[in-house]
Amino acid sequence: MSEAGIKRALDRTLEATGIRDQAGEPLRYTPHDFRRMFATEAVTGGLPVHIAARILGHKTLTTTQAYLAVFQDDLVRTYRGFLDRRRAERPQEEYREPTAAEWRDFQQHFELRKVSLGTCGRPYGTPCKHEHACIRCPVLQIDTRQRPRLIEIVQNLRERIREARGNGWLGGGEGLQVSVDAAMAKLSTLQRAPADGRPQLAELGMPIFTDSTPLSTPESRAPE
Ligand code: SF4
Known part of the structure; x- marks a missing residue:
């Protein structure tokens, strides 16, 4: 028909x-x-x-x-x-009222997330997995007002790298260079940030896709 x-x-x-x-x-x-x-x-x-x-x-x-x-x-x-x-x-346990101690612990979590360079973005109830090396940490939300402090940290790290190289402490120098790179990445994030002091996420870079997936198949081209 x-x-x-x-x-x-x-x-x-x-x-x-x-x-x-x-x-x-x-x-x-x-x-x-x-x-x-x-x-x-x-x-x-x-x-x-x-x-x-x-x-x-x-x-x-x-x-x-x-x-x-x-x-x-x-x-x-x-x-x-x-x-x-x-x-x-x-x-059902999840639907009860929190105890006073649990509520205090929850509120304290947000106090404890304040670190010298901004705010720690780790989820509630989880410990710091990075031994408080915030400068290298991807979950640090950096405070734009901490830019001078960040520059000071970079200068200080560079001086320590020069000292390490001068004394032949090559292992220590490599570790410090990782910190410098992380601090520089955070500084470049700050350059793109608004100047109102809001915390910023650290730049993680864009993922690169190498697998080429076909955009359409005969089936997907059926009439709409
Ligand atoms: S190192 Fe990372 S997870 Fe640990 S306190 Fe600093 S920002 Fe938070």
């Missing part, structure tokens, strides 16, 4: 139901509307959106998301269901 034939059959069927739209006209559906209905029903029924995207032959999730009608009732019901499932899965 041709697409036009399917459309005519749909029109006749809808007319026979007697269902009208708000303007009093018979409802009209295109065959394409059934893809939207399928996607909405499937995803609100629990099918993960990335699986629905594969079934529909969409290349990106954005296309699938544009298909989905999200109704307010569904939104509230789905979110409440999600919370109930999470609560059922987690130990």
Whole structure:
């Protein structure tokens, strides 16, 4: 049957139901509307959106998301269901009030995260794994106001490297050079930072992808 034939059959069927739209006209559906209905029903029924995207032959999730009608009732019901499932899965112990000692410990954690060069970004309840060598540490959020102190540290480290080289302490010099490089990386991060004193994240650099993954497959080129 041709697409036009399917459309005519749909029109006749809808007319026979007697269902009208708000303007009093018979409802009209295109065959394409059934893809939207399928996607909405499937995803609100629990099918993960990335699986629905594969079934529909969409290349990106954005296309699938544009298909989905999200109704307010569904939104509230789905979110409440999600919370109930999470609560059922987690130990009941987690839903009690914290003791005074636990609360004190939690608040102190944020006090203890203040270090001389900024704020330590390690997660709550975890110890420092880097022996407080903050200058080299990737989780240090440097305070822009500490720039002069950072410059002083670099100068001091360079003097110590000269001294180490002069005395033939080559091992020590290498370790100091690592600290200088880390401090210089933090300084260059500060140069790009706003001057309002907000702590900044250390520059970690961009990952490099070497594996070339094809951008599309015959399946992903199916009609949307
Ligand atoms: S070395 Fe890193 S983890 Fe340890 S206190 Fe300094 S910033 Fe925090």
